[in-house]
Amino acid sequence: MKLLIIIFSFFFILFSFNTVSSQSKGGRWQFENNGFDTADWDSHQDAGSLMDSAAYSTEIPLREGLACLFLDTTYPYGCFRVPDHSDLDFNDENIGISAWIYPLELINDVCFLVNKGRQDSNPKTTNYAIRISNSQHLEFLIRDATNQARTIASSFTIPVNQWTFVAIYYEFGSQTVYMWNDPTTVPIDTLTFNWNFFSNIDPLTIGAWYNANPATPAIKPFKGRIDDVRISGRMEDIIPAVTSMANRNNAIANAGSSSIEIFPNPIQLSQDRVNFQLQLPEKHSLDVHITVFNILGQLIHDTRLNSILSSGMVSWNLQNDAGQRVNSGIYFIHIKADNYQLVKRLLILK
Numbered sequence: 001m002k003l004l005i006i007i008f009s010f011f012f013i014l015f016s017f018n019t020v021s022s023q024s025k026g027g028r029w030q031f032e033n034n035g036f037d038t039a040d041w042d043s044h045q046d047a048g049s050l051m052d053s054a055a056y057s058t059e060i061p062l063r064e065g066l067a068c069l070f071l072d073t074t075y076p077y078g079c080f081r082v083p084d085h086s087d088l089d090f091n092d093e094n095i096g097i098s099a100w101i102y103p104l105e106l107i108n109d110v111c112f113l114v115n116k117g118r119q120d121s122n123p124k125t126t127n128y129a130i131r132i133s134n135s136q137h138l139e140f141l142i143r144d145a146t147n148q149a150r151t152i153a154s155s156f157t158i159p160v161n162q163w164t165f166v167a168i169y170y171e172f173g174s175q176t177v178y179m180w181n182d183p184t185t186v187p188i189d190t191l192t193f194n195w196n197f198f199s200n201i202d203p204l205t206i207g208a209w210y211n212a213n214p215a216t217p218a219i220k221p222f223k224g225r226i227d228d229v230r231i232s233g234r235m236e237d238i239i240p241a242v243t244s245m246a247n248r249n250n251a252i253a254n255a256g257s258s259s260i261e262i263f264p265n266p267i268q269l270s271q272d273r274v275n276f277q278l279q280l281p282e283k284h285s286l287d288v289h290i291t292v293f294n295i296l297g298q299l300i301h302d303t304r305l306n307s308i309l310s311s312g313m314v315s316w317n318l319q320n321d322a323g324q325r326v327n328s329g330i331y332f333i334h335i336k337a338d339n340y341q342l343v344k345r346l347l348i349l350k
Contacts, residue, residue: 025087026096026231029206031056032067035080039230041237046204048082051217054207057225063100063163068227071207073104079208079218080226088116088231089127089199095231096238097130097140098167098180099206102225103160108134111222112209113166114229118202119211119219123147125200129209130168131220132158140168140177142197150195154179156188163225169235174266174347183240186295186329190350204231260335266347269328273315274346278335289336292316292346300326318348 027046028039034056037046050056053075056067071078082088097114110131117126126143133139138154156179158164167180169187175194178187203210206229208218230238261277278288292301300320316333318326328350335342 024233024237025090026233026237027082027088028231028237029069029080029082029229030065030067031069031080031227032058032065035082037082039232039237041232041234042087044085044087046082046085046087048080048204048206051079051081052077054078054080061102061163061225062227063102063225064228068100068102068225069206070225071221071223073223076221077208077216077218079210079221080206081210082204082206084201084203086199088204090233091198092172092196094170094172094233094235095128096167096169096233096235097128097229097231098165098183098238098240099130099229100163100165100227101158101222102163102227103132103158103222104224106132106136106158106160110134110139110220112205112207112220113222113226114204114206114231115209116202116204117143117200117210119209120213121202124149125202126209127197127200127202128170130166132222138166138168138179138181140170140179140193142170142195144195144197150193150197152177152191152193154181154189156181165240167238169238171347174349176266176347176349178235180239184296190328260333260342260344262333262344262346266349267318268349269318269325271318273317275313275315276333276335276344277313288314290314290316291334291336293332293334294326295330295332300331 024041026042027037030038035048053072055070057070058067062068069080099113110133112129112131115129126141129141131139133153136157139151141149141151143149165183169178175192177191177193179189180187208221211217211219232238263275267274288305290303294300320326328348331346333344333346
């Protein structure tokens with residue numbers, strides 16, 4: 001557990017391309033506070049409001065906090081709406097969305113959980129969305145410049161009448177979408193997705209797809225309970241397990257003038273090895289400790305070096321300490337030399 005806390009602390013600090021980023025965009029809605037945005041990573045208070053029959057419910061079962069968003073199955077237009085703001089828009093960049101959901105019914109049609117866009121405009125808009133497909137799979141959706149909806153679906157299905165965690169993270173630079181149905185595990189799906197997407201001037205709607213027609217103000221509605229909706233450009237903000245562990249240990253490692261370069265990154269699992277270029281202060285060029293952790297904080301590889309090459313170059317053969325080839329996924333390279341500690345993210349693709 002201690003190792004898990006440490007690695008996620010570094011993950012929280014150095015995640016996005018390993019540069020310190022104090023803020024992201026997006027928001028967090030927990031629904032026991034009249035729709036306020038409670039995220040500590042965004043710059044704008046994106047408060048929302050209930051529409052039609054939507055309500056803040058304190059009835060059990062609850063998932064997080066004292067209330068959740070309740071969308072009644074007998075009313076067709078209930079949802080939660082947040083006005084447009086640039087803090088909610090993403091343009092060809094990393095985007096993550098997560099929520100706890102408790103479906104009461106799933107009909108033979110799609111239903112939207114989160115959507116930044118408008119259905120009745122021409123062209124239609126969807127900056128980003130997650131929804132449940134008519135086959136009960138989680139889907140991520142963007143609308144491209146040709147007005148085409150681009151979707152990608154999970155391998156897992158969404159059950160009815162129970163709380164389920166759902167999350168997607170579109171890592172735009174690596175053309176990869178990760179999907180979860182459990183906040184404490186590695187992504188269930190790692191999928192290739194390569195579409196550009198752009199912002200719009202339309203609201204964010206939770207529980208439906210916004211329609212400006214007063215007679216039908218929302219379409220493709222979700223029916224049930226939704227809680228702890230999170231949107232951010234950083235993975236650690238949307239996965240509750242990562243966020244809570246990071247908050248338990250906010251010590252920042254003193255990296256000084258040190259750095260790690262990894263190449264290739266991302267790397268294909270079929271390749272022989274990945275190289276680390278270490279740049280450490282001269283007096284710390286000995287007794288270097290290199291460890292590799294998976295996304296759960298489990299130790300995969302441990303190497304202690306009495307010396308390194310003058311170039312600072314070392315490599316890893318993508319095997320664990322038992323000599324087995326690791327699986328594809330996200331890994332963290334932890335370098336320690338005296339009081340210098342550095343962490344670098346490595347993505348291994350199938």
